Amino acid sequence: MILSLLSDVPPLTPLGGDPTLEDFGKDPWWIVLIKVLAVFVFLVVMTLFTIWYERRVVARMQVRPGPNRHGPFGLLQSLADGLKLAFKEDIMPLKADKIVFFIAPVISTVCAFTAFAIIPFGPMVSMFGVKTPMQLTDIPVAVLLVLACSGMGIYGIVLGGWASGSTYPLLGGLRSSAQLISYEVAMGLSFVAVFMTAGTMSTSGIVAAQAHGGEAFGWLPTPGWFALLLLPSFVIYSISAVGETNRAPFDLPEAESELVGGFHTEYSSLKFALFFLAEYINMVTVSALCTTLFLGGWRAPAPITTVWAGANSGWWPLLWFTIKVLLLLFVFVWLRGTLPRLRYDQFMRFGWKVLIPVNLVWILALAGLKVAQKSSYSTTDKLMFVGVPLAVIILLALFWPAKAEEEPKTVQEQVAERPEGSFPLPPMDLQVPVSPRAKRLTAERETVPASTEKEV
């Protein structure tokens, strides 16, 4: 019945071409099944890999080896950990709300998996003789689906915290709901510039829109990637993505030093594993979405395509996509290894008073630019419209009366100001002697021959 109704639709996009919305929803059921399974396996493998990757990278940053026992380079460590976790005793707290306690991790995981359905992995490919886009599905509002899924995923965290029937999880759940809602606003606003530039909300359309650079005002060449073209949106998205996935330095819902384990303090065994899985899948999802929206999606960047023309055809785009996602995941780990956790009020102030207003001003400016570009004014007029307000802003910023800064006090003055009975200070001219033990260790290490280093 469907086939007879679809007889007059335009033909499919050729192999290697950008899929359009018309190409979706035509796969036979077994292709759909293969794609669903592929996305599931991709996410689970990425989760296992990311845990190992994170531990190894953080270890490298802290000058220690990290997991290196199970499998080559310790690659099977997270698989072993996962299996062990599943066989642990499942504890149901006495004061827990049993049903909600059970469904909370399920909600988290289901939402995390669902969001990945609209991520494009590549162009049209031939799968067992069937021409199909390398993407599970696409809808006209695909990016909103990710927002909806992350919005529903919050329920898992909040309900998990509430249903545990204990104080720390409740506080963690409340913190995370406030955090995720605040940063989801900033995240959603950073999509707006992408939608305005690409003219579509479907992920395959956004990737296609970044394939070639454009021209502003008829002469100014612009880059294709929205990360360069819409830099403020990219920066804001990257920051809010870290907040949205509860990762350091924004990991306040599970701040170990304040809330024990945060919302999952009372969880154990498989239920905890599900929360863990959801967190890592969310990381992969926001990285994949960042790749799709800002970094050109599955397309290889220019140096590769100039050398090798066929880089963007066939199944190769899957590789470029995975590399981009892994690079973004590295940034997550890098942030975790570098930055301390923010204080809660600083964090919320940053979201509401910096990210959202900056985003709104940027969207307004971009919309003004687009209107000026589309209008029938001459190029000089358009430049006037852009240049005069810009010049006014720059002049205002330059000549804005600055606050008179106080002369900074010298250390001696600060010491003299201290009231009577203050905490004792070390002498100002204190010379810390070099530890004699450190010297000995260095000397000993130098005498060790290189051949015996492995035994140490």
Next chain:
Amino acid sequence: MTLATEVLAAAGQVGTGEKVVFFILAPLAVVGALGMVIARNAVHSALWLVLTMLSLGVFYIVQTGPFIGMVQIIVYTGAIMMLFLFVLMLVGRDASDSVIETLRGQKVAAIILGVGLAGLLGFGVYEATRGIVPVGLEGANAAGNVQGIAKLLFTKYVWVFEVTSALLITAAVGAMLLAHRERAAGERVGQVAMMKDRFRPGNYPGPKPGPGVFANSTSVATPAKLPDGTPAERSISPILPTRELTAAEIANKPTEGK
């Protein structure tokens, strides 16, 4: 969602997939609505309402209104219900509704008024939509669903939209004013002031010694010993009952002084 559904919907037919979705989700939506009214626990009540809202969102999507469906899920389920939950959780998990009527005849009046309101709304919608010839989805979604909504929102209904947003902003500002508490001068203590207070003369800025540090017992009720051997009373939590220490516990360890 597929083109096939769109074609079917434009022809006024209902596809098999749409029927299946409807007959699964419609009962769920009704169950959610009933559960929301019947559930004793406020958080359970909110969760039932979430189920109903999600089902409605899926209905919109199935009827080729993907944008409104997603917005329903993001805004109502994701943000507004979450704020409801936020408040309900702060109220406390054991706060359940009481079944005792505080006003006589409250239940009967509530049922009559509820049915009356439903009838009034239904009649209003019926009157408003009577005689309107639907353009069909092909007409409404000609340039795409999102583009169609955007066009209507920013041309024909822009005035209504602006007035509604002004109303919403007024409500938000009003809520902020009501929740705002006037603070007396100097009542708010900043981080710098707190630190100055912490390091003022006479206040020990470091952490308190933990119980049992250098003590001869592992009990949390045993005070830590200061370097000069005197017990540090600050190391014991004030809620712990004071305990008589045995002579062996008070005595210095044999290792000390060697």
